[in-house]
Amino acid sequence: MLELVNISKRFKQKYAVKSMNMLIERGEIVGLLGPNGAGKSTAISIMSSLVEPTEGDVYFKGQSILKKPESLRKVAGIVPQEIALYTDLTAEENLQFFGRIYHLKGAKLKERMDDVLETIGLTDRRKEVVKKFSGGMKRRLNIGVALLHEPELLIMDEPTVGIDAQSRNYILETVRRLNEEKNVTILYTSHYMEEVEYLCDRIYIMDQGNLIAAGTKEEIKRILSGEKTIVIKADRITESFINEFKTHPLINGMNVEEKQVSIMVAKEVNMFADIIKLADKASLELNSVNVKTPTLEDVFLHLTGRALRD
Numbered sequence: 001m002l003e004l005v006n007i008s009k010r011f012k013q014k015y016a017v018k019s020m021n022m023l024i025e026r027g028e029i030v031g032l033l034g035p036n037g038a039g040k041s042t043a044i045s046i047m048s049s050l051v052e053p054t055e056g057d058v059y060f061k062g063q064s065i066l067k068k069p070e071s072l073r074k075v076a077g078i079v080p081q082e083i084a085l086y087t088d089l090t091a092e093e094n095l096q097f098f099g100r101i102y103h104l105k106g107a108k109l110k111e112r113m114d115d116v117l118e119t120i121g122l123t124d125r126r127k128e129v130v131k132k133f134s135g136g137m138k139r140r141l142n143i144g145v146a147l148l149h150e151p152e153l154l155i156m157d158e159p160t161v162g163i164d165a166q167s168r169n170y171i172l173e174t175v176r177r178l179n180e181e182k183n184v185t186i187l188y189t190s191h192y193m194e195e196v197e198y199l200c201d202r203i204y205i206m207d208q209g210n211l212i213a214a215g216t217k218e219e220i221k222r223i224l225s226g227e228k229t230i231v232i233k234a235d236r237i238t239e240s241f242i243n244e245f246k247t248h249p250l251i252n253g254m255n256v257e258e259k260q261v262s263i264m265v266a267k268e269v270n271m272f273a274d275i276i277k278l279a280d281k282a283s284l285e286l287n288s289v290n291v292k293t294p295t296l297e298d299v300f301l302h303l304t305g306r307a308l309r310d
């Protein structure tokens with residue numbers, strides 16, 4: 001349905017996106033993952049024909065969107081990362097305003113507004129001004145705007161950032177339903193591995209403008225099939241303890257959290273004795289040491305040397 005061929009985008013000397021190839025087939029939910037500044041929003045602006053690439057082209061149903069952007073614009077819904085709503089207007093008035101931009105009017109506009117409000121769960125709040133909405137409600141309405149013209153393709157840029165768990169689940173379920181019941185093809189961008197893991201058939205992972213992995217969840221996890229993750233928990237983790245691991249020759253990746261260190265090693269490596277010894281040396285009392293099979297988060301850590309979230 002949508003294909004990016006060798007897309008690059010340069011701002012002055014710096015590439016925000018470098019030689020990116022991507023394919024979205026009809027009916028799929030494709031995930032695009034990457035940390036801050038990876039180039040996700042830039043890639044989205046290009047594939048939505050809002051920004052021209054420095055190099056490459058995007059094909060929508062086989063046609064260049066650089067040459068013919070209208071065919072895409074008519075049937076694509078874009079959910080921007082920044083909420084784009086008029087906060088002094090009500091939910092209903094916002095939908096009315098954006099509906100007119102899509103050339104909807106009269107009974108058709110009313111029908112689409114009712115349907116969208118139902119889909120995003122804001123039917124009973126339709127007459128309220130948006131500035132009184134919670135973050136999650138604003139996010140939902142932001143999605144609603146993109147659904148007004150019944151898009152075939154929905155491109156979502158981090159639609160769940162900074163909202164409560166309930167709204168987040170609501171959005172995830174809405175995305176699922178749109179895909180299953182209305183056969184909407186979806187590109188879903190996120191910082192959150194678990195969302196992408198839950199929703200997406202295929203995943204692309206970006207970092208610093210480059211695609212660093214692509215494939216089904218299973219394929220991506222297989223990148224690490226020769227590795228295991230060891231999770232070490234303690235009441236406090238000291239600098240000296242971490243430093244010992246940093247220079248350890250058998251450790252291929254490390255992620256430090258408040259009371260936990262995860263390290264990645266080859267499957268056959270036995271680290272238990274070393275961990276206990278190093279904890280002793282750093283006068284650290286361990287709570288637990290567990291081995292687990294790699295998650296997508298671990299793959300990310302392995303590929304980039306850092307965790308998905310800062």
Ligand SMILES: Nc1ncnc2c1ncn2[C@@H]1O[C@H](COP(=O)(O)OP(=O)(O)OP(=O)(O)O)[C@@H](O)[C@H]1O
Binds near residue numbers: 040
């Ligand atoms: N208009 C612009 N002018 C100059 N540099 C830009 C512009 N837009 C983006 N960049 C740079 O391009 C890089 C990629 O930015 P982009 O917003 O695409 O990342 P992102 O993956 O969406 O990040 P986030 O998760 O924070 O939204 C960043 O280094 C950013 O500073």
Ligand SMILES: [Mg+2]
Binds near residue numbers: 040041042081157
């Ligand atoms: Mg972004």
